[in-house]
Amino acid sequence: xxxxxxxxxxxxxxxxxxxxxxxxxxxxxxxxxxxxxxxxxxxxxxxxxxxxxxxxxxxxxxxxxxxxxxxxxxxxxxxxxxxxxxxxxxxxxxxxxxxxxxxxxxxxxxxxxxxxxxxxxxxxxxxxxxxxxxxxxxxxxxxxxxxxxxxxxxxxxxxxxxxxxxxxxxxxxxxxxxxxxxxxxxxxxxxxxxxxxxxxxxxxxxxxxxxxxxxxxxxxxxxxxxxxxxxxxxxxxxxxxxxxxxxxxxxxxxxxxxxxxxxxxxxxxxxxxxxxxxxxxxxxxxxxxxxxxxxxxxxxxxxxxxxxxxxxxxxxxxxx
Numbered sequence: 001x002x003x004x005x006x007x008x009x010x011x012x013x014x015x016x017x018x019x020x021x022x023x024x025x026x027x028x029x030x031x032x033x034x035x036x037x038x039x040x041x042x043x044x045x046x047x048x049x050x051x052x053x054x055x056x057x058x059x060x061x062x063x064x065x066x067x068x069x070x071x072x073x074x075x076x077x078x079x080x081x082x083x084x085x086x087x088x089x090x091x092x093x094x095x096x097x098x099x100x101x102x103x104x105x106x107x108x109x110x111x112x113x114x115x116x117x118x119x120x121x122x123x124x125x126x127x128x129x130x131x132x133x134x135x136x137x138x139x140x141x142x143x144x145x146x147x148x149x150x151x152x153x154x155x156x157x158x159x160x161x162x163x164x165x166x167x168x169x170x171x172x173x174x175x176x177x178x179x180x181x182x183x184x185x186x187x188x189x190x191x192x193x194x195x196x197x198x199x200x201x202x203x204x205x206x207x208x209x210x211x212x213x214x215x216x217x218x219x220x221x222x223x224x225x226x227x228x229x230x231x232x233x234x235x236x237x238x239x240x241x242x243x244x245x246x247x248x249x250x251x252x253x254x255x256x257x258x259x260x261x262x263x264x265x266x267x268x269x270x271x272x273x274x275x276x277x278x279x280x281x282x283x284x285x286x287x288x289x290x291x292x293x294x295x296x297x298x299x300x301x302x303x304x305x306x307x308x309x310x311x312x313x314x315x316x317x318x319x320x
Contacts, residue, residue, distance in 0.1 A: 005298025010077025016295035053095035058301030106297035108135020129253035175232035226261035234269025
């Protein structure tokens with residue numbers, strides 16, 4: 001059985017295949033255009049691989065989705081992708097089986113199979129990028145919930161008010177996502193009367209990236225903002241540790257780049273708030289797949305479903 005992964009994003013799409021048991025090879029990457037042009041290009045590139053009829057396709061895409069029906073349901077970063085039956089289109093054209101999954105769950109599978117979560121039975125993956133989503137691996141299986149919406153941790157309320165994320169002021173996403181950190185920075189800069197490299201920046205320039213750059217240079221206000229983010233991250237993780245008792249939490253994107261500014265406050269809050277035994281047995285680490293996580297995630301979807309069905313998985317797809 002062969003595997004082909006499709007990573008569909010708002011700015012780029014990519015095809016990937018397994019490259020032995022531990023690695024994934026990206027075959028092609030191209031810019032996302034309109035829905036019809038993008039699908040035509042995807043299908044042309046798949047045809048170049050000459051997939052055999054038992055191929056398993058894994059499709060990673062931002063939500064909203066109906067994973068059970070294989071439908072892409074108008075994601076905000078994919079205008080025009082309205083009820084696109086991506087799985088049916090793939091199997092009608094190429095045969096085999098196809099599985100669709102939201103990108104947070106797919107990235108959890110990727111880090112579990114190939115990255116920082118290898119060897120775990122219970123793993124929590126947090127995106128911590130533009131938004132805050134999660135994928136849950138519980139007792140060796142992906143947990144998706146009754147409607148596929150499990151892991152929407154960004155919607156948790158951490159405070160009565162605060163930065164807005166997920167349409168909710170004071171939410172986990174509001175305090176700890178890229179968009180939320182930018183809001184928090186604008187508020188803290190407006191309140192600050194001292195000297196900071198952040199003060200001259202226009203409101204639309206106060207991004208999480210700029211706060212990170214300033215913190216690297218030793219800026220006290222920037223580091224105070226990251227300390228606050230770390231405290232809120234610790235509050236949310238303490239709740240999740242108590243409820244899920246994972247052995248590992250893997251955090252992507254912003255945490256990978258700014259761990260040293262966030263982690264001390266995060267660990268201090270977890271030590272104060274979480275059940276001691278559960279906190280002791282949970283290791284928190286940055287994701288390791290980096291910019292290649294989308295390629296790994298798409299393959300991980302297909303590999304997971306193939307393994308769940310008990311079918312043997314070939315190490316690489318045919319073709320060039």
